[in-house]
Amino acid sequence: MPPGTRAVLLLSGGLDSATVLAWATRAGYAVHALSFRYGQRHQLELERARALAARWSVAQHVVCDIDLRPFGGSALTGNLAVPKDRDAQAMATGIPVTYVPARNTIFLSFAMAWAEVLGAQDVFIGVNALDYSGYPDCRPEFIAAFERLANLATRTGVEGTTRLAVHAPLMQMTKREIIELGRSLGVDYGMTTSCYDPAPDGAACGHCDACQLRRRGFEQAGLTDPARYQSVDDPPD
Amino acid sequence: MPPGTRAVLLLSGGLDSATVLAWATRAGYAVHALSFRYGQRHQLELERARALAARWSVAQHVVCDIDLRPFGGSALTGNLAVPKDRDAQAMATGIPVTYVPARNTIFLSFAMAWAEVLGAQDVFIGVNALDYSGYPDCRPEFIAAFERLANLATRTGVEGTTRLAVHAPLMQMTKREIIELGRSLGVDYGMTTSCYDPAPDGAACGHCDACQLRRRGFEQAGLTDPARYQSVDDPPD
Numbered sequence: 001m002p003p004g005t006r007a008v009l010l011l012s013g014g015l016d017s018a019t020v021l022a023w024a025t026r027a028g029y030a031v032h033a034l035s036f037r038y039g040q041r042h043q044l045e046l047e048r049a050r051a052l053a054a055r056w057s058v059a060q061h062v063v064c065d066i067d068l069r070p071f072g073g074s075a076l077t078g079n080l081a082v083p084k085d086r087d088a089q090a091m092a093t094g095i096p097v098t099y100v101p102a103r104n105t106i107f108l109s110f111a112m113a114w115a116e117v118l119g120a121q122d123v124f125i126g127v128n129a130l131d132y133s134g135y136p137d138c139r140p141e142f143i144a145a146f147e148r149l150a151n152l153a154t155r156t157g158v159e160g161t162t163r164l165a166v167h168a169p170l171m172q173m174t175k176r177e178i179i180e181l182g183r184s185l186g187v188d189y190g191m192t193t194s195c196y197d198p199a200p201d202g203a204a205c206g207h208c209d210a211c212q213l214r215r216r217g218f219e220q221a222g223l224t225d226p227a228r229y230q231s232v233d234d235p236p237d
Numbered sequence: 238m239p240p241g242t243r244a245v246l247l248l249s250g251g252l253d254s255a256t257v258l259a260w261a262t263r264a265g266y267a268v269h270a271l272s273f274r275y276g277q278r279h280q281l282e283l284e285r286a287r288a289l290a291a292r293w294s295v296a297q298h299v300v301c302d303i304d305l306r307p308f309g310g311s312a313l314t315g316n317l318a319v320p321k322d323r324d325a326q327a328m329a330t331g332i333p334v335t336y337v338p339a340r341n342t343i344f345l346s347f348a349m350a351w352a353e354v355l356g357a358q359d360v361f362i363g364v365n366a367l368d369y370s371g372y373p374d375c376r377p378e379f380i381a382a383f384e385r386l387a388n389l390a391t392r393t394g395v396e397g398t399t400r401l402a403v404h405a406p407l408m409q410m411t412k413r414e415i416i417e418l419g420r421s422l423g424v425d426y427g428m429t430t431s432c433y434d435p436a437p438d439g440a441a442c443g444h445c446d447a448c449q450l451r452r453r454g455f456e457q458a459g460l461t462d463p464a465r466y467q468s469v470d471d472p473p474d
Contacts, residue, residue, distance in 0.1 A: 102350035113339035
């Protein structure tokens with residue numbers, strides 16, 4: 001790949017997408033970062049996405065406004081309570097109420113649109129199928145199906161020009177491995193936010209699925225999590 | 238299908254989606270109509286979508302705000318000129334500048350989100366692969382790939398519950414056949430707008446691809462097009 005090759009990268013402000021951002025930047029891509037204001041309960045992740053985009057000197061950072069709230073159906077965009085202190089077995093089975101219907105499909109569709117306009121052949125997404133919340137749109141078969149769709153949905157499907165590749169470099173990594181990779185690339189995880197339900201001052205709850213997965217990842221890596229928590233008296237399950 | 242079965246229907250305010258709306262309503266579906274404010278050059282089609290939704294007594298009509306303008310790349314959302322008076326051969330080859338990158342993928346992703354929340358198994362879209370502008374995301378292989386994706390992207394992909402079907406009942410019909418079908422179902426095509434570049438007062442230009450396809454369809458059906466045109470001195474090519 002020639003240095004400066006354009007790529008579109010989905011940037012949430014979380015630990016995973018920050019790691020992918022570092023990875024793609026170090027690999028020499030000119031990163032066009034894409035974030036969304038989608039009716040999520042808190043804006044903290046957008047602030048973090050902006051800071052990360054600046055830190056890693058992306059070529060461009062666009063925040064798209066899309067409103068998923070009219071559909072309801074998720075604790076992340078509606079009034080349902082975010083579940084806390086679920087044990088590992090509960091997380092490994094079923095789909096929690098924090099699942100936002102079709103979110104990654106929508107995000108990737110926008111990334112595909114931008115990639116087509118930029119003439120970019122590469123889209124990066126930080127999904128992960130090991131230490132995750134059980135969302136259907138984080139699995140390798142979903143990413144493969146999206147890539148297939150993308151190459152039918154766009155000009156290339158008719159004109160046979162640029163092919164689009166959807167890269168999910170963290171797919172088969174544990175949270176511990178992701179954190180170790182990110183540290184080796186120079187990611188400051190203090191700039192990221194993972195919590196589904198942070199306090200108004202930005203402190204993480206420490207108990208939602210995302211906090212638990214994050215805390216366990218740092219613990220297993222033997223590292224201190226630089227995130228600020230409201231209370232983390234209990235060890236992660 | 239039991240009467241009152243919920244379905245999500247993409248409603249643009251154009252001739253095709255109005256026909257699908259009539260078809261799904263007459264078939265007994267409780268239609269949840271979905272339209273978008275996506276940075277298109279004119280708001281006329283949203284007004285028409287609202288009027289059609291009321292005429293056909295849909296169960297619900299949601300207009301989602303999404304902004305595709307930051308990406309540019311289309312005459313329908315940017316400053317590029319809408320091409321006029323292209324002949325049939327030009328329309329049959331290549332992808333025109335009115336193509337909006339990824340538009341139908343984005344629209345279907347939102348429809349899929351809503352369907353999942355509603356527990357609906359059916360999504361309707363008025364795409365057509367015969368008398369059309371050559372957009373890659375109007376072809377049967379695109380619809381099939383999206384349906385496959387949808388059944389991996391959502392709860393059903395993990396839990397094996399509801400399967401989603403994407404219906405494109407107009408796919409293999411000519412514009413003439415669509416118009417004849419719609420008339421038989423009671424569609425008032427005076428309530429629809431097809432023009433890519435209408436005048437401020439809503440009058441159609443008569444010369445863009447969409448106007449030409451529409452005018453030719455009515456002519457071939459031996460019917461008068463109730464749309465109001467700025468000038469239609471020339472017969473459609």
